[in-house]
Every structure is written in structure tokens, then in C-alpha cells.
Amino acid sequence: MQDAETLAEQPPAGADEERPANSREKGLNRVLHILEFLHANQRAIGVGELAKGLNAPRSTTYTLVRELVEAGLLEMAGDGNRVYFGKKLYLYGMAYMRGNDLLRRGRQEVDTLSRETGETSELCMLQSGRYTIVHSSPGTRPFRISSATGLQIPLPWTASGRLLLAGLDRGRIEAMVTQDDLVLPDGRKIELDDFIDDIGKARVTGYCVTSGLVDAYTKCLAAPVFSAPGKVEATMCLVVPIDTSEDRTGELLTVLRERAARLSIS
Amino acid sequence: MQDAETLAEQPPAGADEERPANSREKGLNRVLHILEFLHANQRAIGVGELAKGLNAPRSTTYTLVRELVEAGLLEMAGDGNRVYFGKKLYLYGMAYMRGNDLLRRGRQEVDTLSRETGETSELCMLQSGRYTIVHSSPGTRPFRISSATGLQIPLPWTASGRLLLAGLDRGRIEAMVTQDDLVLPDGRKIELDDFIDDIGKARVTGYCVTSGLVDAYTKCLAAPVFSAPGKVEATMCLVVPIDTSEDRTGELLTVLRERAARLSIS
DNA sequence: AGTATCTGTCCTGTATATCATACATGCGTC
DNA sequence: GACGCATGTATGATATACAGGACAGATACT
Numbered sequence: 001m002q003d004a005e006t007l008a009e010q011p012p013a014g015a016d017e018e019r020p021a022n023s024r025e026k027g028l029n030r031v032l033h034i035l036e037f038l039h040a041n042q043r044a045i046g047v048g049e050l051a052k053g054l055n056a057p058r059s060t061t062y063t064l065v066r067e068l069v070e071a072g073l074l075e076m077a078g079d080g081n082r083v084y085f086g087k088k089l090y091l092y093g094m095a096y097m098r099g100n101d102l103l104r105r106g107r108q109e110v111d112t113l114s115r116e117t118g119e120t121s122e123l124c125m126l127q128s129g130r131y132t133i134v135h136s137s138p139g140t141r142p143f144r145i146s147s148a149t150g151l152q153i154p155l156p157w158t159a160s161g162r163l164l165l166a167g168l169d170r171g172r173i174e175a176m177v178t179q180d181d182l183v184l185p186d187g188r189k190i191e192l193d194d195f196i197d198d199i200g201k202a203r204v205t206g207y208c209v210t211s212g213l214v215d216a217y218t219k220c221l222a223a224p225v226f227s228a229p230g231k232v233e234a235t236m237c238l239v240v241p242i243d244t245s246e247d248r249t250g251e252l253l254t255v256l257r258e259r260a261a262r263l264s265i266s
Numbered sequence: 267m268q269d270a271e272t273l274a275e276q277p278p279a280g281a282d283e284e285r286p287a288n289s290r291e292k293g294l295n296r297v298l299h300i301l302e303f304l305h306a307n308q309r310a311i312g313v314g315e316l317a318k319g320l321n322a323p324r325s326t327t328y329t330l331v332r333e334l335v336e337a338g339l340l341e342m343a344g345d346g347n348r349v350y351f352g353k354k355l356y357l358y359g360m361a362y363m364r365g366n367d368l369l370r371r372g373r374q375e376v377d378t379l380s381r382e383t384g385e386t387s388e389l390c391m392l393q394s395g396r397y398t399i400v401h402s403s404p405g406t407r408p409f410r411i412s413s414a415t416g417l418q419i420p421l422p423w424t425a426s427g428r429l430l431l432a433g434l435d436r437g438r439i440e441a442m443v444t445q446d447d448l449v450l451p452d453g454r455k456i457e458l459d460d461f462i463d464d465i466g467k468a469r470v471t472g473y474c475v476t477s478g479l480v481d482a483y484t485k486c487l488a489a490p491v492f493s494a495p496g497k498v499e500a501t502m503c504l505v506v507p508i509d510t511s512e513d514r515t516g517e518l519l520t521v522l523r524e525r526a527a528r529l530s531i532s
Numbered sequence: 533a534g535t536a537t538c539t540g541t542c543c544t545g546t547a548t549a550t551c552a553t554a555c556a557t558g559c560g561t562c
Numbered sequence: 563g564a565c566g567c568a569t570g571t572a573t574g575a576t577a578t579a580c581a582g583g584a585c586a587g588a589t590a591c592t
Contacts, residue, residue, distance in 0.1 A: 024550055024577060028293045028330070032337045035354075039361055048569065057551050062570070064294070071298045072394045081569075085362035087393050087400070088301075090369070093359020094415050095305055096351035103356070127353050128338045134353065149360050290547060290580055314539065323581050328540065347539075 030056055030064055035073075035085075042148070044077030044084035102233060102263065106225065107135045109259045110236060114139055117252055120239040124160040124222075127152065129176045131161045134234070141241075154181035156190050159208040159222035160235035166203035167230050170196060184213060207257055209249070217242055221253050223260035236260045296322055296330055301339075301351075310343030310350035368499060368529065372491065373401045375525045376502060380405055383518055386505040390426040390488075393418065395442045397427045400500070407507075420447035422456050425474040425488035426501035432469035433496050436462060450479060473523055475515070483508055487519050489526035502526045 033054050038045060045053070051061035065083055068074040072088035097103050106123040114121035114137035122136040130152045155161030155177060165173050173196060182190045202208040202224075211219045219242045227233035236259060238252055299320050304311060311319070317327035331349055334340040338354035363369050372389040380387035380403035388402040396418045421427030421443060431439050439462060448456045468474040468490075477485045485508045493499035502525060504518055 024579090026293065026579070027549065028297060028333060028579095030550095031294060031297075032333075032339075035358060039358060042361060043365070046569085058569090059552075059571090060550055063550090067294060067298075070394070073298075084365055085358050087362070087391065087398070089355060090359040090362040090366075090400070091393075091398070091415070092301060092305060092351050093356040093362070095308060096353070096356040096359075098415075099309070099350055100356075125353065127357075128336070132353070132357070134356070149357070149364075290549095292549070293579070294549095296580095312539085324539090325541085325582070326580055329580090 025056070027060075027064060030054070030060060031068065034061075034064065034068070038074075038084060044082035046082045050083075102225070102227065103134065106234060106236070106263055109263055110135055111137045113137070113236065113238070113256065113259050117238065117255060119252065122160075122237050122239065123234060124158075124164070124237060125234045126164050131155045131158055131164065139239075153214070154178075156181050156195050157184060157214050158237075159202075159210040159220040160237050162195070162198045162202040162208045162210075163222050163224045163235045164232055165199050166224065166232050168199075173199065185215065207253060209253070211242055219244060219249070221249065221256055223253075223257040224264075225260050226264040234263075236263070291322070293326075293330060296320070296326060297334065300327075300330065300334070304340075304350060310348035312348045316349075368491070368493065369400065372500060372502070372529055375529055376401055377403045379403070379502065379504070379522065379525055383504065383521060385518065388426075388503050388505065389500060390424075390430070390503060391500045392430050397421045397424055397430065405505075419480070420444075422447050422461050423450060423480050424503075425468075425476040425486040426503050428461075428464045428468040428474045428476075429488050429490045429501045430498055431465050432490065432498050434465075439465065451481065473519060475519070477508055485510060485515070487515065487522055489519075489523040490530075491526050492530040500529075502529070 033056070034050060037050065037053055047061055047065050048058065050056070050065070051058045054061070065074060069076060069083060069086070072086045074083045075086035076082070077084050097107075103123075110121045110123045118140040120136065120139040120141075123134045125132055125134050127134075131154070133149055133151045133153075136149055153161075155165060165176070168176075174192070177192070177195070182192060182195070184190065198208070207221070207223045209219065209221050213220070219240050220237055221240065222235045222237035224232045225234040225236060236256060238256055240249070240252065244252075299322070300316060303316065303319055313327055313331050314324065316322070316331065317324045320327070331340060335342060335349060335352070338352045340349045341352040342348070343350050363373075369389075376387045376389045384406040386402065386405040386407075389400045391398055391400050393400075397420070399415055399417045399419075402415055419427075421431060431442070434442075440458070443458070443461070448458060448461070450456065464474070473487070473489045475485065475487050479486070485506050486503055487506065488501045488503035490498045491500040491502060502522060504522055506515070506518065510518075
């Protein structure tokens with residue numbers, strides 16, 4: 001990092017991307033980072049730790065946090081030092097849900113799907129270019145396969161990712177996938193071309209199954225939810241043990257696709 | 267447009283506070299106002315309309331909205347002009363709920379309570395000095411008495427308000443209640459002293475019933491939820507027709523208080 | 533045609549929000 | 563007691579985010 005500084009001032013430089021420096025940052029941006037940080041850590045965090053974690057000046061962090069707490073977007077946690085999300089965010093979130101048929105109905109479908117099948121079921125959407133688990137309902141197996149709502153995962157790691165990108169042209173797909181995204185947790189690398197092929201296939205077949213991508217023990221079945229003909233707005237998916245039989249997988253897939261289709265009517 | 271201006275150009279008014287001028291406003295504040303405005307209107311709103319509604323310069327509003335959309339806190343609604351809450355807010359809201367036992371369990375209790383009794387049931391909390399319906403579950407009556415989640419109502423209008431302020435001294439209560447709050451929708455005025463008396467009584471009896479305050483047709487039964495001995499963190503309440511018999515009211519009150527007490531253990 | 537009212541972008545000056553620094557307090561450990 | 567490392571507050575300097583207005587394009591009504 002020091003190299004950059006030693007070199008010289010940073011004039012506008014390259015035509016692309018603004019990375020002026022470490023100088024002043026807009027308050028709003030700082031706030032957005034604070035929220036992201038809290039979301040990533042899923043727990044109350046002290047103001048000092050926040051400032052450190054975001055490379056933000058302490059003084060600014062204090063004022064911003066105070067303002068956010070006053071506004072109700074954040075709340076002081078028990079000991080009066082740490083902060084976490086506040087009621088206002090919950091209220092806004094519920095308002096979003098109320099205004100969003102797809103989400104509201106999708107949550108129900110997912111819940112009943114996992115109750116009926118006993119498997120973990122999820123509703124997934126594209127969220128600023130990333131795959132996001134919007135709602136998940138754990139299965140009834142003794143050892144549950146569960147993942148946190150709001151978790152963001154590289155698109156190429158998932159079956160849903162392949163469906164969510166169906167219909168996009170190569171350029172847009174490339175823009176959404178970084179090199180890191182193509183490397184699986186176990187180190188294997190997915191070729192971009194293979195990924196794009198998969199997307200094409202998924203688009204045609206109307207579903208997608210992946211095995212042992214995110215981890216070695218699970219298989220992922222996904223079906224698209226359309227908001228308009230050809231436009232994939234979300235996916236429903238089932239996460240099952242990788243040794244699930246062909247037959248059962250087929251059955252599950254049928255139920256899954258049925259429910260996803262029902263959601264699409266909207 | 268003239269009305270809007272007359273409305274908004276409110277000089278300091280009663281409660282002192284800093285209202286230096288109409289000059290520059292912080293971006294973050296503008297954003298907070300945007301969120302509040304959307305929440306108040308419960309629908310997607312065009313950028314121009316937003317700017318007008320908030321007395322904010324158009325140019326600033328455009329940039330802020332763009333940033334918020336990029337961040338995922340807001341989303342463009344269908345026609346590409348209006349904006350409303352975004353998925354991020356939903357995700358943050360869910361994170362808040364996960365991290366908040368009381369809320370999570372309270373929602374369940376409210377749902378089962380309204381299923382058992384057939385009456386509309388609500389979970390209420392204090393939110394930056396105002397009474398807020400955090401979760402509500404409609405009853406099964408042919409004509410439902412329902413109110414929107416997130417709605418904020420003056421404390422003196424409600425039974426829950428009397429419980430939520432239990433334990434606070436007179437000064438703090440006065441600080442939370444404006445003159446306007448003491449005037450009911452039908453024009454009647456509540457005396458501050460009476461209100462404070464009510465709070466004292468509610469505190470002792472451990473419940474509160476009000477009749478025909480917000481409207482002429484409903485009665486409101488409320489019971490406190492404690493987060494620590496003496497500290498009222500929330501209330502559960504039932505909204506029933508005003509002509510509900512004494513007997514039934516008594517029964518409902520018993521069930522309500524039982525459930526509220528169970529929530530309090532935490 | 534003209535007029536009016538939208539939307540969205542771009543530019544410039546300046547009021548000010550951000551930042552660095554310093555200070556007060558608390559709470560450990562040596 | 564002296565030191566280190568926290569948290570929280572206060573202050574002044576300056577880079578910059580905001581306000582305001584000009585601009586181009588759309589839509590609509592006369």
C-alpha cells in the first residue's frame with residue numbers, strides 16, 4: 001500500500017474507476033459500510049472496533065453512529081458500547097416485504113416446500129450482482145444443512161447462480177463474475193466458458209442441479225421464478241445430501257419446479 | 267406547490283432545538299428523511315416527488331437516490347422512475363429480528379394469540395419516543411380491525427402507551443408527549459395529569475384497558491412485557507369491538523397477560 | 533407550431549462535514 | 563504510581579459534498 005503513496009499524488013489517473021485515495025469519504029458511504037460490516041459480522045460491534053474494521057477515523061465513526069442510533073437505524077446493544085441494527089431497519093424491511101408480492105409469496109412457498117419434503121429450502125435472488133439467500137427454511141433432517149439468510153455467495157458456486165444469469169449476454173455475465181468467484185472453496189477452478197455453457201443449458205431445461213460445489217456433501221437443486229417471460233427474478237432451491245438417490249432427486253425436482261412455476265405467475 | 271412550502275418552512279417552533287436555517291443539509295440526514303418519507307407513504311415514489319415532499323434540492327435528491335439504489339437500500343419500482351425500499355433493508359431487518367429474541371418470540375406469541383382468540387393482536391414498542399406497532403396479526407372476524415405494522419401513534423391514545431411509560435418519572439414522560447399528542451382524533455383533549463395517573467395505575471395493576479380512544483368502535487387491552495424487573499420493553503395488546511362483554515374481556519385479558527408474562531422471562 | 537411541466541445530467545462556488553489532534557476518563561497489568 | 567490501551571468528547575482547518583441553476587429531452591395539452 002505504501003508504494004502508491006511514495007510514487008506521487010494521485011491525479012485522476014486512469015480513465016476507469018475512481019479510486020482517488022484514502023482522503024475524505026462521504027458520510028453516507030461510511031454509513032453504508034457500517035451497515036455492511038454489521039451485516040457481515042451478524043453481531044453487535046463496539047464503535048472503536050467498527051472504526052478499525054472500516055479504516056475510518058474514530059471521530060467520524062462516533063458521530064455517524066450517534067446519528068444512526070438517534071434515527072433508530074442502529075441500536076445500542078446491552079452493555080451500551082456496542083451497536084447493531086435497530087428497529088427502524090426492521091420496520092423498513094417489513095415494509096419492503098409487504099410491497100413485494102414475490103418475496104411474500106416466495107417465503108410461504110419455501111416454508112411449505114421444506115415442510116413437505118423435509119429438506120432445506122431457499123429463496124434466492126440477485127442482489128447487486130451477487131447471489132443472495134433471501135429466505136431459507138431448514139429441513140427436518142437430524143443433521144441440518146442450513147445457511148444464513150442474507151448470505152452472499154459467488155454465482156458460479158451455485159445452481160441458482162446459473163439460473164439467475166439465464167438470458168443475460170456474455171458481456172453482462174463476465175461483468176458479474178470476478179476471477180475469485182470462479183475458484184471453489186476447495187481450490188478447484190471453474191472455467192468461465194463452462195459456466196456460461198451451464199447457464200445456457202439451465203435456461204433451456206428450466207432447472208439446474210449441481211453437486212459438491214460449495215462443499216463435498218451437498219447437492220443443490222434449483223428452479224427459476226420468472227417475473228416476466230424470460231426474466232428470472234429469483235430461484236427456489238433445495239439443498240440435499242449429495243448421496244440422494246436419482247429417484248428421490250427426480251421427485252424433489254418435480255415438486256420444486258411446480259412450486260417455482262406457481263410463484264412465477266405474478 | 268404553494269401549500270408544500272407554507273407547510274415545510276416551519277421556524278423553530280416550541281421545543282427550542284437547533285434549527286439554524288434552511289441552508290445546507292447533511293447528506294445522511296437527507297437520506298434518513300427519504301427513508302422516513304417512503305415509510306410514511308408506503309409506496310414507491312418518483313424522485314421529483316421525493317424532492318418536493320422533502321423540500322430538498324432536486325440535484326441532491328437525484329444523487330442520493332442513485333447512491334442508495336446502487337447500495338441496494340432502495341430499488342427502482344417497475345416503471346424505472348419511482349423508488350421504494352430495497353432488498354438490503356429487508357436483509358438488515360431480518361438480521362435485526364434474528365438478533366432480537368424478544369421480537370422473534372413476540373411475533374410468534376402474537377400470531378398464536380390472535381389465532382386462539384380470533385381477535386386482532388399486536389406487539390408494540392417504544393421507538394424513538396413514539397408508540398410503534400412492531401407486529402400485528404389480524405383477527406378472524408368478518409370485519410377486521412387492522413392497523414399497519416410500523417404505524418406510529420401518539421402514546422396517550424393507546425393502552426399500550428400507558429404501560430410503556432410505566433416506571434418513567436414525570437419529567438421524561440412530559441418530554442415524550444407533545445400537546446398535539448394529547449388531542450384525540452375526535453377532538454377531545456386528554457389532561458396530562460390524567461394520563462400520568464393512568465400510567466401509575468397501569469403500572470400497579472399490570473395491564474391497561476382503554477375504550478373508544480383512537481376510534482369510537484374499539485377497545486384496547488394491553489399487557490406489559492418486561493426485559494428486566496420494572497423495565498417495560500414492549501406490550502402485547504388485543505384490539506376488540508367496544509361492545510365486547512365484561513366476561514369475555516376478562517377472559518381475553520387473562521390469556522393476554524399470561525402470554526405477555528411468558529415473553530417477559532427472557 | 534407554442535407553452536408548460538415533467539425527468540435526468542452537468543457544472544460551479546462555498547458553506548460545512550470530515551478528519552486529525554488533543555484531552556478526559558476508565559480499567560486493566562506490571 | 564506509572565504505563566498501556568481502551569472509550570468518549572471537543573476543536574479547528576480544509577477538502578469537498580451540497581445547493582442552485584442551466585441544460586437537453588419527453589410528454590402533454592392548447
